[in-house]
Amino acid sequence: MNQLWEALLWCLDPSNWQGPAGIGARSLEHLGYTALALVIASVIAVPVGWWVGHTGRGRGVAVAVSGAARALPTLGVVTLMGLMLGIGLAAPMTAFVVLAVPSILAAAYAGFEAVDRQVVDAARAQGLTEAQVLWRVEVPLGLPLLIGGLRSAALQVIATATLAAYVGAGGLGRYLFLGLKTQDYAMMLGGSLIVVLLAIALDLLFAAAGRAAVPRGVRVARQGQAQ
């Protein structure tokens, strides 16, 4: 417990917060990596996932890709990219995107599949065009599930970004590896605690966003069912 106390003191020491290697800057860097990786991965995975969900084509491939990705060791991807692309942001960012794409892809098509087919048929019967069915029915109804996918992708990237410091990236992982090298356990533990807090905060944020994304009509219908 003494070590925990020292780690807490390390976190609260103002001198550890200063400059480009300070806790504030490293946290922002960490969150910046996460945001950028999520944006790039979404640009790739969301359209593909929606297309798979809307047309039902390529479902087998999408299922296989997102399933096999679970077995992919993140550290392996990070070191592989680090060795192939060298020092810099390109290597870790490629790794983050590779690891974030599968869960976003899976959530994008699962969101569409979870939409009741009768609702889609009803929308068509009312004369909505195919594009309107997509944007007004499938996208809003599938949004909560998609946000769930973004949530797991974000957690995946936060964790992997910690590892990426091993191959020379910035972020909070720096404290973990620097502490390991210099036998500074307070720094390792303090850095770990901050990553954990960041991950939990992000998780809660996405959980709230997922709840807020449930369309009002669906919420009303669910309340009706529950009563």
Place this chain on the structure above:
Amino acid sequence: MSWILNNLPLILDRLWAHVATSLPAIVLALLISLPLGWLAHRYRPLNGPVLTGAGLMYALPSLPLFIVLPVLIGTGVRDAVNVVVALTLYGVALMVRSVSDGLDGIPPEARSAATALGYRPLRRFLAVDLPLAGPVILSGLRVVAVSTVSLCTVGAVLGIPSLGLLFTDGFQRGILAQILTGIVLTVALALALDRLLVLTGRLLMPWARTPSRRTSRRSHRAGGVERAVTPS
């Protein structure tokens, strides 16, 4: 290829360490989550806290957890026990939900029939509830097995032996083949374990079919995404 042939003993050594770390975690996770999942299913007020706790658990990134755990359980930072405990915790977090969902999904008629036939609670649980919840529990166990094998490699950055040492060592020495070997073996081990679980499931539960599309859709709506989240 020549790297593999020249380093076969090393690779087998790492593979063995990997199995020795991940397998206990998977088995322990199953054993711990059965009673916990039953509690969450049986006593409704426990359901919320248990599942929320499990959800928060797998929001925790693995490397920081490997570093924080030694302080809490009094081991050294480089102790493989930390990895086993952390992976068990992740496994339990995922499995508790499968167990309680599986038990929730048992048709009440089957239970009433068993009670009417004179089954005592414990025997009914073992002979009726558990087999009926089996397929859902198995699907949870498969996710746990695959993600545990994959996560086990992370300990390598702290020097804890597993196939992950092929990544760190390969990176330090600039040997691409070593990293690739590590990735391929990790994925192969995960998929082999997954197949083994599927086959065991078929042997133990010959009546179980793949769930119909209708039920799988319902599970999406009932929070399928939460279940798709795996620890990282």
